[in-house]
Amino acid sequence: MLVVAYHYVHFYCTWEFNIEYLQRFPFFDLLKPIYFHGNSFVEMFFSISGYVFFWLYREGIAGGLVSFKDFLVARLARLYPLYIVTLIVVVGLVVLFRMQYGYDYVYQGNTKTNLLLSVLMVQQWIPGSLQSFNGPSWSISVEMALYGMFFLFCWLKLGRVWLWGPVIIGIILNSVWSTQEIWRGPPSFFLGAMAFYAVQDIKARAYAVNLRKLIGAFVIIGWVCAAIFGYELLPETPDYSFVSIVFSRESLIFFLMPLTLVATGLWEGAIIPEHLKPLSWLGDISYSTYLIHFPLQMTLVLFLNRLPVHQKIDMVSSPMFFLSFFAVLIGLSILSYAYFEMPTRLWLLKRFSPRIQPEPIPKSAL
Numbered sequence: 001m002l003v004v005a006y007h008y009v010h011f012y013c014t015w016e017f018n019i020e021y022l023q024r025f026p027f028f029d030l031l032k033p034i035y036f037h038g039n040s041f042v043e044m045f046f047s048i049s050g051y052v053f054f055w056l057y058r059e060g061i062a063g064g065l066v067s068f069k070d071f072l073v074a075r076l077a078r079l080y081p082l083y084i085v086t087l088i089v090v091v092g093l094v095v096l097f098r099m100q101y102g103y104d105y106v107y108q109g110n111t112k113t114n115l116l117l118s119v120l121m122v123q124q125w126i127p128g129s130l131q132s133f134n135g136p137s138w139s140i141s142v143e144m145a146l147y148g149m150f151f152l153f154c155w156l157k158l159g160r161v162w163l164w165g166p167v168i169i170g171i172i173l174n175s176v177w178s179t180q181e182i183w184r185g186p187p188s189f190f191l192g193a194m195a196f197y198a199v200q201d202i203k204a205r206a207y208a209v210n211l212r213k214l215i216g217a218f219v220i221i222g223w224v225c226a227a228i229f230g231y232e233l234l235p236e237t238p239d240y241s242f243v244s245i246v247f248s249r250e251s252l253i254f255f256l257m258p259l260t261l262v263a264t265g266l267w268e269g270a271i272i273p274e275h276l277k278p279l280s281w282l283g284d285i286s287y288s289t290y291l292i293h294f295p296l297q298m299t300l301v302l303f304l305n306r307l308p309v310h311q312k313i314d315m316v317s318s319p320m321f322f323l324s325f326f327a328v329l330i331g332l333s334i335l336s337y338a339y340f341e342m343p344t345r346l347w348l349l350k351r352f353s354p355r356i357q358p359e360p361i362p363k364s365a366l
Contacts, residue, residue, distance in 0.1 A: 001282075001289065001326075002034055002038050002041045003038055003039070003041050003042060003045075003136070003290065004289060004290070004293045004326070004329065005031060005034045005035070005038055006034055006035060006037075006038025006039055006041070007038075007136065007293060007294065007297070008025065008026070008035070008322070008325075009025075009035065010105075010106050010294070010297050010301070011297060011300070011301065011304070011316040012025075012313065012316065013105065013106055013301075021313060021317075022035070024313060024317040025317065026316075026317060026318065026319045026321070026322035027319060027322065033226075033227050037249070040249055040252055040253060042139050042184065043184060043187075043188040043253040043257060044188070044257050044260075045139060046139075046142070046143070046146070046184070046185050046188035046189045046192065047188045047189065047191055047192035047195070047257050047258055047261055048192060048261065049143060049146065049189055049192060050146075050150075050188065050189035050190055050191065050192025050193040050195075050196070051192040051193065051195050051196045051261050051265070052192075053147075053150055053193075054150075054154075054192075054193040054196045054197070055196050057071065057150075057154065058154050061151060061154035061155055062154050062155070062157050068151055068155075069353065070353050071147070071151055072147075073348070073349065073352045073353040074349065074353065075144075075147055076348070077344075077345045077348035077349050077352070077353075078287075078341075078345050079121075079140060079143075079144075079287070080121070081340065081341060081344040081345070081348070082287065082288060082291055082292075082336060082340065082341050083121065083137060083140060083291060084119070085340075086134050086137070086291045086292060086294075086295055087118055087119065087133060087134050087137070089295045090133045090134040090294065090295050090298065091115065091133060093105075093295060093298040093299065093302065094110050094133065094298075096302060097298065097302060100302065100305075101305060105298055105301060106135060106294075107130075107131050107132050107133065107135040108130065108132075109129075109130030109131060109132035110132050110133055111132070114129070114130065114132040114133065115132070115133065117129070118132065118133055118134070118137070118141075121140060121141050121144050122141060122144070122145075123137075123138060123141045124138050124141040124142050124145075124180075124181050124182045125141065125145060125182060127180065128179075128180075129180070129181075131181075134291065134294055134295065135294060136290060136291070136293070136294055137291060138181055139181075139185075140291075141182075142181060142182050142184065142185040143185070145182060145185065146185050146186065146189045149166060149186065149189075150189070160194070160197055163190045163193055163194055163197075164190075166186040166187070166189075166190045167186065167187045167190045167191055167194075169186070170183050170184075170185070170186035170187040170190075171187050171254075174187070187253075187254065188253060188254075188257065188258075191254060191257075191258040192258060192261055194258065195258045195259070195261035195262045195265065196261075196265065198262050198265075199261075199262055199265030199266055199268075202262075202266060203266065208266065211266070212263070212266040212267060212270070215259065215262060215263045215266060216263045216266070216267065218259070218263075219256070219259055219260050219263040222256045222259070222260075223256065223260075226252055226256065281334065284334075284337050285330065285333035285334055285336075285337050287337075287341070288332070288333035288336040288337050288341060289329055289330065289333045292329060292332055292333055292336065293329055296325075296328065296329055296332065297325075300325070304316065
């Protein structure tokens with residue numbers, strides 16, 4: 001949801017973006033940190049993936065119970081159906097946009113080569129690659145590469161110390177080759193794995209409850225400080241000052257986000273599961289909201305661009321339009337999850353990997 005809010009800027013894009021529009025973003029004073037820095041939460045997505053995959057698949061792969069084929073089929077069955085459908089929709093919208101307005105909307109790398117790479121889910125694996133078509137799906141391409149690294153790590157039964165390898169190498173490559181988005185994945189993914197191991201170790205200690213409270217409090221304070229100080233003071237402080245280091249983007253990604261996973265993991269079981277069930281649908285639709293939001297924006301802008309620029313800006317700057325956009329997106333995502341993603345996933349698993357027994361579709365999702 002935070003990444004979608006960050007991408008709300010797409011509504012203000014015509015041929016070029018006017019910086020003066022920033023002050024007109026809906027709920028600007030409240031969401032200013034998200035509008036400016038919401039792209040950093042893609043790293044949170046990678047960290048959560050690392051935590052969850054080491055939690056669910058690590059022992060099965062290391063013990064030979066999950067083959068590479070089973071693992072690959074399970075991931076493609078979950079990801080690819082909606083991925084390819086939204087890609088096809090965006091290709092059609094790109095054609096319509098070019099016909100009506102003579103330029104590409106937001107993402108400029110819409111070539112035949114990039115389309116082929118996108119179909120194969122490897123668009124970010126190629127040096128010099130650009131975001132194209134359903135642009136936010138670049139992170140799904142990175143995620144596919146991370147799955148390969150993860151499976152190899154578990155299959156080789158590497159110890160925890162080896163987790164530092166992709167973290168350090170990824171940080172170095174990202175610093176010297178920052179235009180290549182794929183290097184954003186490994187550090188956060190494997191820091192998420194470290195967070196998983198940290199949770200298991202802490203839970204085994206007698207002082208786990210006290211440490212859980214301490215880490216939880218520290219994380220809450222950390223996010224409050226990141227919002228209050230990090231985004232406001234950082235641009236005005238000299239390099240290497242205390243504030244610029246503590247509240248840097250790197251501190252947010254490589255420290256606060258993994259620590260947040262540790263805090264969440266430690267509180268697992270402490271909260272009655274029934275109290276969390278009303279919120280589980282948010283996790284169910286996270287993938288669909290991520291892939292659907294850009295084609296939904298393109299569809300709306302196809303019509304909005306027919307208005308005079310000032311009328312269009314007035315409309316998308318309205319809090320009601322903002323809330324309506326999210327309401328429609330959430331509604332479409334719920335329908336997609338319950339009536340397309342899960343049924344298609346079940347069919348693909350039964351067809352190509354019948355040994356895997358996926359969980360049933362929750363009644364709450366229907």
